[in-house]
Amino acid sequence: MADLNQVIIGTPSSKHHGVGLWPPPSSDPADPLRWPRWVKFLALIAVANFNFVANFAGAGLSVATVMLEMELQKTPQQINSLLTFNFLLLGLGNLVWIPLSVKYGKRPVMLISTALLFAVLVWTAKAETFAELLAARILSGFASASGESIVPGVVSDIFFLHERGTAMSIYVxxxxxxxxVGPLVAGFMVEYSPGAWRDFVWLCAALAGFDLLAIFFLYPESSFSRSHPAVLSPTSESELPPDDAKAIELGPSASNVEDAQDPQVRENEDFVVKFSYRQVVTSFFHVNKSLSLSKAFSMPFVFLPSLIVLWVVFLYGSALASLVILMLAFPSLLIPPPYLFPASSVGLMQIPAIIGFTFATVSGGYVCDLITARMIKRNRGVFVPELRLVSMVPGSFIGPIGCIVVAITCDGKLHWASIAVGYGMVAFNAVYAPNVAVTYLIDCYPAFASEVVVIVNIVKNTIAFVFLYTAVDWVQSKGWIQVYMIMFMIVSLSMVLTIPLYFWGNRTRQLFVRKSPREVKAARL
Known part of the structure; x- marks a missing residue:
């Protein structure tokens, strides 16, 4: 059977790492693939920064738990719920935001959710009781959910295939x-600012207000209906015309490539259109008339049985859980003896994570795009999503080794610098592995990028919620060795499963599409 995602990339071009453009840009000036590169990256940064603000606000209060216990006269478990339920709604909120974005457009949903986050953060800063603060934190998690699944859809809308690794690394x-960064900044504000944690929340509200303006002025609606003429439909090889069957085995010829290009674009290699900011401020809705609202709400669940989706959920959830357990348990580890860290120093322990994120962004983004581009050229210009998985190899050992380092150093209460090394390695894995996995997922289901990421975010956030809710008690009752050796096994298993997926990922997609609704089959995945 032909590969459902096997596509003819195009004639080699040094301008694009020796790989032609896919999807081929259309002759329509409204095609977001034809936006100038600077417009694309400003739009991406504007919408992806929403996720930064949301997680900055969500995680920052983790360093203020002791202060909140004394101020609100609540137990550590009750104060912990301010963090865990915020995180849970960060996943469940996608069930509302993504169907609305698929039906009415990504831009209006991003503007509404960002405005809601700004308003809720103002409410959070003014909250006087625990119940009021908990309600505000839950609602802020709901408002924050939209960006986690919409941004991968934006990446799929505006970037070519060989650019998606870099773009997704910015998102992750x-x-x-x-x-x-949230706990780092909050640590200093809690210790030195007169308003303590409330001043930190006011800062978060200001950042949300700034991002609302950035999205309004920098992100035009990116939803666009396009056809994919070079995608091989789910049919058996015997049913294909001889030329198509040959393309499957040997790769594209020059005529194959030209047929995949829009004639008007092929005549003019400079496909980039002139851009006016009038296009940004005047674009608000992109109503999908072919899709009912009820169908938009049900479509994400269609992808739940996909083995590829389940693997991405497992990998992302395990990488995230190994990070958030340590992040949440840091105060109970570092504030008592022998470390006696003040809140500001607990916040400074996030610097190793930032370093890990930085290295993962470069290696998991641009370098992975280079690896994928080289694999496409070796495959004679024919792309299948599994080629993306080769990029997982260089960083696959860092996360599991980081779990071992954390287990030994935290259990033995070794020097804080050794703990920082393990934390940085775990943080590296929390960006590198999910970036490759989610980019692979988008390559598999490009027409449903937001829908498949919804399922990933809901399930992995629910998994992480369970770990968050039990993290401190689990570590205190069972010890660091047991907790992080279990995480070592889980993270390692998620990496090992990449191997069978590389060889049999195509077959799993074929099986999934056979049993999928007609909307999925019609999309010619």
């Missing part, structure tokens, strides 16, 4: 960096 690192 901003999500993760918010969780690290």
């Amino acid at each position: 690192v901003l999500i993760s960096a918010g969780s690290a």
Whole structure:
């Protein structure tokens, strides 16, 4: 059977790492693939920064738990719920935001959710009781959910296939960096600012307001209906015309490539259109008339049985859990003897995570794109999503080794610098592995990028919620060795499963499409 995602990339071009453009840009000036590169990256940064602000606000209060216990007269478990339920709604909120974005457009949903986050953060800063603060934290998690699944859809809308690794690394690192930078900044504000944690929340509200303006002025609606003429449909090889069957085995000829290009674009190699900011401020809705709202709400669940989706959920959830357990348990480890860290020093322990995120962004983004581009050229210009998985190899050992380092150093209460090394390695894996996995997932289901990422975010956030809710008690009752050796085994298993997926990922997609609704089959995945 032909590969459902096997596509003819195009004639080699040094301008694009020796790989032609896919999807081929159309002759329509409204095609977001034809936006200038600077417009694409400003739009991406504007919408991806929403995830940074959301996680900055969500994780920052982790260093203020002791202060909140005294101020609100609540137990550590009750204060912990301010963090865990915020995180849970960060996943479940996608069930509302993504169907609305698929039906009415990504831009209006991003503007509404960012405005809601700004308003809720103002409410959080003014909250006087525990119940009021908990309600505000839950609602802020709901408001924050939209960006986690919409941004991968934006990447699929505006970037070519060989650019998606770099673009997705920006998305993933901003999500993760918010969780690290938030506690770092909050640590100093809690210790030195007169308003303590409330001043930190006011800062978060200001950042949300700034990002609302950035999205309004920098992100035009990117939803666009396009056809994919070079995608091989799910049919048996015997049913294909002889020329198509030959393309499957040997790769594209020059005529194959030209047929995949829009004639008007092929005549003019400079496909980039002139851009006016009038296009940004005047674009608000992109109503999908071919899709009912009820169908939009049900479509994400269609992808739940996909083995590829389940693997991405498992990998992302395990990488995230290994990070958030340590992040949440840091105060109970570092504030008592022998470390006696003040809140500001606990916050400074996020610097190793930021360093890990930085290295993962470069190696998991641009370098992975180079690896994928080289694999495409070796495959005679024919791309299959499994080629993306080769990029997992260089960083696959760092996360598991980091779990071992954390287990030994935290259990033995070794020097804080050794703990920082393990934390940095775990943080590296929390960006590198999910970036490759989610980019691979988008390559597998490009027409449903937001829908498949919804399922990933809901399930992995629920998994992480369970770990978060039990993290401190689990570590205190069972010890660091047991907790992080279990995480070592889980993270290692998620990496090892990449191997069978590389060889049999195509077959799993074929099986999934056979049993999928007609909307999925019609999309010619």
